[in-house]
Amino acid sequence: MKLHNFQVLFLCLACNWVANAQLSKPAISIHCSEDKHCPKLWPCCSPYGECGSGPTCVGGCDPRYSFNQDSCIPLPVLVFPFNVAFHHNFVSNKFQISSNPRYRMENSLSANDGDNKDDPDGRDDNYYRRLALAMHEKGFIHHSKYLITKNDQEARDMISRYNFIYSGYTTIDYDTGEILVTMPKRTTGSMIASSQEFLYGRVSVTMKTARSQGVVTAVVLISQVGDEVDFEFLGSQRRDAQTNYYFQTELDYTNMQRQPISSDSYENYHTYGFDWDEERIVWLIDGRPMRTLFKRDTWDPVRQVYKYPQTPARLEVAIWPGGDEDNEAGTIEWAGGRIDWDNALDILQYGQFYARVREIHIEPKHNAHFGEIYDCLSAKTHKKYVDITDLLKTTCSYDRDAEPGYTENALLWHCDYTPRVRSWRDSGFTTQSKLRRIFPFHNPFRFHVFNTSQANLTLPQAKETVLTQDAASQFHLKKNLLDLVKLRLKLQGDDREEEESEEPDESDEPGELSESNEFSEVSELRELTELSEERNIPTTNGTLYKRQVSAATSLRPIGLAMAAYLALMLALAHHTA
Incomplete structure (x- = not known):
């Protein structure tokens, strides 16, 4: 019976290692499999079932049997x-x-x-x-x-x-x-x-x-x-x-x-x-x-x-x-x-x-994941239209906990991560790129309401998009966004009274969102961001404030508080300057 041909090839190629290979491989081969993952020192599992580092963590690195989910770098x-x-x-x-x-x-x-x-x-x-x-x-x-x-x-x-x-x-x-x-x-x-x-x-x-x-x-x-x-x-x-x-x-x-x-x-x-x-x-x-x-x-x-x-x-x-x-x-x-x-x-x-x-x-070919990739790029650039060359930044990895395991449903898409390994003795786990944003295949967030196309959305369209988020996310997301926009406008000299912008009522806790309150808040957010556009209120990168709002929506709910804090610091710093 024929063995898996390429596994045989992997093994027979071992005899041709040169001195440099020892930099990315242990002197005595360490095998990886479903029953035995690679150790931390040699964290990456090659396609033929041997552990290593450096180049082993790039092309063909098998995340199933590597040391952890970050050992293999997300590949272009x-x-x-x-x-x-x-x-x-x-x-x-x-x-x-x-x-x-x-x-x-x-x-x-x-x-x-x-x-x-x-x-x-x-x-x-x-x-x-x-x-x-x-x-x-x-x-x-x-x-x-x-x-x-x-x-x-x-x-x-x-x-x-x-x-x-x-x-x-x-x-x-x-x-x-x-x-x-x-x-x-x-x-x-x-x-x-x-x-x-x-x-x-x-x-x-x-x-x-x-x-x-x-x-x-x-x-x-x-x-x-x-x-x-x-x-x-x-x-x-x-x-x-x-x-x-x-x-x-x-x-x-x-x-x-x-x-x-x-x-x-x-x-x-x-x-x-x-x-x-x-x-x-x-x-x-x-x-x-x-x-x-x-x-x-x-x-x-x-x-x-x-x-x-x-x-x-x-x-x-x-x-x-x-x-x-x-x-x-x-x-x-x-x-x-x-x-x-x-x-x-x-x-x-x-x-x-x-x-x-x-x-x-x-x-x-065009595939079902293009929406996730586009959303990721839109959230990163805060633009209505994505520069087509930005698609060259797409990388992909796997969610080890997804079911069924390591199928299309387990894919994680990255649009702001630079894949690399620092040296022959490093791995993805020890090389942390400065730019990293991960969007799973089944991402509950779609960022069309608060991006730069929001001024053209009708309220029914806004409602449909906002409701793609879970109730808890809606409540906290809107509260933080309204706070951020109003604070920014106040720093720029807006004279509107506070009572014109009601905060989300505490009774509107997750699961009990009022449709009328929801629409009023979405309308207010649109009005506020349009006002910011009319006043040409700049952010630190010279774009309109609503793009900063768009950036905040691209974060997961657990990061909203941090996004609000960072935006507040940026606003105060800009005002002071």
């Missing part, structure tokens, strides 16, 4: 309407706007990054420095450097500049501009991956796969929690593609199906793609749908969950030695037999096995 998420692309003729691959068992990342951590000392072909540092520069121009960065920084701005620049990461012996064909994921003699292969995850979208990879017995090429969508959709290509069966999917790393050998390829996948370019949304996944070869999986067909009545890939995933393209002699017998058999490291044709001719990647396209 590519959202509609942005897409990314690699093309072999592009000099630089930037973000664009649309019109409408794995490969161990620690495989030769310093390989291809300018300081490799153990290259099987004896390439010198100058070769790798040149390669790193060329990869950077293509929008690729070595995984061991991605988001490892003490500086928020540098991390943001990385997210903006680099669409892909690479590891192992990835290189470039300088004549064609294609990316080569290679596997030199007796090594463990290479990988490229998207630097951002995405939740639902359309993906295509145009490439030639590797050949030879025991050599495996993979095109995979994989999430941090083990949701997976893939193509795998065996080097000895180049007219077939294996299609598969997994839910949270759960092995189910009945999920695999073979699909025909029209011509030899080593000799000819073919385009392999996924069309993935909330309800179905389509595997495509050269634009033709080859297989469709419907979410409705994955229901597990025992666990009461759809075993359907439903969490943000990244694209990975890799080559790995399924037929290595150190692998399990079942894996070697599945891969087509043992690799002939000495006499295989590509080893004799080129000194390595390789796959050629010519083009990559990733186009996220």
Whole structure:
């Protein structure tokens, strides 16, 4: 029986660690699983079940078995309407706007990054420095450097500049501009991956796969929690593609199906793609749908969950030695037999096995979470309209306590958090970004009444929006907002009498809100904020006061008192100045 192929690959790549790897891994491997989470010293669980720090806490970090919920950093998420692309003729691959068992990342951590000392072909540092520069121009960065920084701005620049990461012996064909994921003699292969995850979208990879017995090429969508959709290509069966999917790393050998390829996948370019949304996944070869999986067909009545890939995933393209002699017998058999490291044709001719990647396209689809992301950005910027580039700041993590666990319902969306890890010995837990705001998927707050579009709302619209908050939040929210607005106006010389603005009556405690009182207070708040606009009352950032009100509404109820206090201090400070 075949093991989970990528788990085997993770384990076999251990032999290729270099000295730098020890900075982010213990000398003796510590394994993580459902029964044993990572320790505080090595807090991050890698996709292959080993604990580490630094780069381990970035790409592919599994929050299920890490030390705590903050060990893995929230990863950048590519959202509609942005897409990314690699093309072999592009000099630089930037973000664009649309019109409408794995490969161990620690495989030769310093390989291809300018300081490799153990290259099987004896390439010198100058070769790798040149390669790193060329990869950077293509929008690729070595995984061991991605988001490892003490500086928020540098991390943001990385997210903006680099669409892909690479590891192992990835290189470039300088004549064609294609990316080569290679596997030199007796090594463990290479990988490229998207630097951002995405939740639902359309993906295509145009490439030639590797050949030879025991050599495996993979095109995979994989999430941090083990949701997976893939193509795998065996080097000895180049007219077939294996299609598969997994839910949270759960092995189910009945999920695999073979699909025909029209011509030899080593000799000819073919385009392999996924069309993935909330309800179905389509595997495509050269634009033709080859297989469709419907979410409705994955229901597990025992666990009461759809075993359907439903969490943000990244694209990975890799080559790995399924037929290595150190692998399990079942894996070697599945891969087509043992690799002939000495006499295989590509080893004799080129000194390595390789796959050629010519083009990559990733186009996220609109999903049900866009409202949460937009609300988060609106609350942060206090603007009616969100600058589209702000969507590039989106990150995502998981609520460990949500049920069912680590599914789409457990997603936490961030719009003002800069993902980074300070060093190879740090993690998300020890690296606290200055900017952080988290909005769960099922957020009870919608911030449309008090944002800058409020002057255009009718009272029924205001009522409908206000009533999306629970009763306790309504009472305390309105009381604090009225206090803040009136205090601000008084400091600016407003002559209106206090009795014109009644406070929420104490009898209107949560659960007994009066509709008439509620409407009068909403109307008064609108009137007060419109008055502040007429007087052009500035805040500390030069915007109208109602934007400060909008900021206050973006906090959870437990933080309203603190928001009121801070706003009061800002108002007094401004008045004094």
